Amino acid sequence: MHKRVAVLDVMIDAVTMTEAVDILDSYVSQSKPHLVATANAEMVMMAQNDKELANILNKADLVVPDGAGVVWAARFKGFEVPERVAGVDLVQNFLVRSVQKNYRIFLFGGAPGVAEKAKAAAKSRYPGVQIVGTRNGFFTEETEKDIIDEINASGANVLLVALGVPKQEKWLSRNLEKLSVSLAIGVGGTLDVMAGAVKRAPLWMQRANLEWLFRLTLQPQRVLRMIALPHFVLKVITQKT
């Protein structure tokens, strides 16, 4: 059994990629809906001031170490974290498993057209994958019930929600019990990456823990959000001493 470790009071599951895929798989076989989050430094920093997000994360069934910053922070505090489990990679690995197990996936989120493109990409990359529904992530509160009805009518047992942090976690937490899926994951920009709308950092940058820098050069509008990163590092260091 893996450990849960605290990074600035957010509990992170110290799992490997393989363990994470197996855990997600075990959730699908249960009828209760499970909420899974992928935590990076930005999310942990957001949770410092957003108690609703902090509560959701601490109640989530699984929180994987999505970002290099979170892995660094946990290790800095002396915890063992086997590896980074990037949400986008976890989703790809889980789609492979979903083909084997005939899971039915619903893609919810992103700009109009993104989920459809992500579905087309998934179908060519993972032949036999069942993407049973798609819906863009721009909606008003009045359509929320329609969205839930659509997801439930699709027969999906797995829901990927890409509304950005913390919107996706809050939407999921609010609606989890109304959904008939047994696994729901907040996946951030994953559908954009799958659709080819946003590029992933080259492997050498991922390995050098520089994926955040690549994202910054690609999406300079993220600079304000990324100011959270040096704050995160400082906070982790000063909390220890």
Ligand code: UDP
């Ligand atoms: N998004 C959405 N609805 C919204 C706001 C955002 O569907 O109301 C989508 C957006 O189009 C993008 C994703 O949410 O596909 C957020 O991606 P980002 O890379 O910002 O994810 P994060 O870093 O927050 O995990």
